[in-house]
Amino acid sequence: MRLNNPFTTSFGTIQDKEFFIIEAIDNKGTSGFGESVAFTSPWYTEETVETTRHMIEDFLIKILQENEINHPDEVTDLFAVIKRxxxxxAAIEGAIWDLYAKRNNISLTQALGGKKSQIDVGISIGIQASTQDLIDKxxxxxxxxxxxxxxxxxPGYDIEVLRNVRKTFPDAPIMADANSAYTLDDINILKQLDEFELMMIEQPLAHDDIINHAKLQPAIKTPICLDESIHSLDDAKKAIELESCRIMNIKIGRVGGLTEARRIHDYCQEHNIEVWCGGMLEAGVGRGHNIALSTLPQFMVPGDTAGSALYWQQDIIKPEVIVKNGMINVPDKPGIGYEVDPNQLERFSIDLKTFDLRGG
Incomplete structure (x- = not known):
């Protein structure tokens, strides 16, 4: 699917998104849907569209065929034998969560234990051609x-840009995302961020680092939010113990699914660490999962789950996700609460494979 607008980060520009839709169908014909979030190239994590295909087809499906599943939480434990x-x-686990909720005639929000009927929404803006373009957006x-x-x-697109932005919008709730573009050698630059009273600086240092962030946080007033460094509950525990961050971004795909995302949420709640749900340029299925997760109580910072029309000319769900006054009404229908549009799914599909799990 083609994004409405190119999305540029410190790693490069994306406009065409390849991904998988996973449909899990039970013996009564009920379907649950999941969505993969890896990109075509490994700029965010080591995973790609092709590694996702390889892992699902050659390893994860076989695990499901060999085991009986009574609850989606069991999927995470079964998949633990596969490293990272x-x-x-998460793509498979999401489909099973959706199916589980539908079989029990409850929303995915209820299945996860969420309570909110509305969630606040933020927006992520990529690097723009000019500062004025950014200000206009x-x-x-x-x-x-x-x-x-x-x-x-x-680096090179930071202090002056933020200074101009803050001058124009002195009270706006603004945060910065570095996608691991800096090192501790840049500490004098990062200290200058305090001038702008940002909500947070997201993942300023290396994608796999927790220790150096623990050195940086006491040196700056701006709260650090960890993103790429957190792949599991164990990572979250280490970051909190070392005081590497004050806020945590939870992305379902990055941590391996909804079960692990909820476990991280619960631990952060116990330790008074605010969390929010990051986006991966999802289509409607993944967007529905993000909305359900964001209804858990410790999601206190508006997430990246904006409306469908912001990203796609035509989404693959109906109704599409709609943002009104910076909020999304959480659907209360069974499962993710959005119906996959078979016509649009077929329109965008380039391949289809079916696996029979009934022999397992």
């Missing part, structure tokens, strides 16, 4: 009511 490859795991999204503005930064 969390995005591949921020102004538009603030007028639309978005509750938080995330700006991508990188």
């Amino acid at each position: 490859n969390n995005m591949a795991k 921020i102004d538009y999204y603030l007028q639309e009511g978005y509750k938080r503005i995330k700006l991508k930064i990188k």
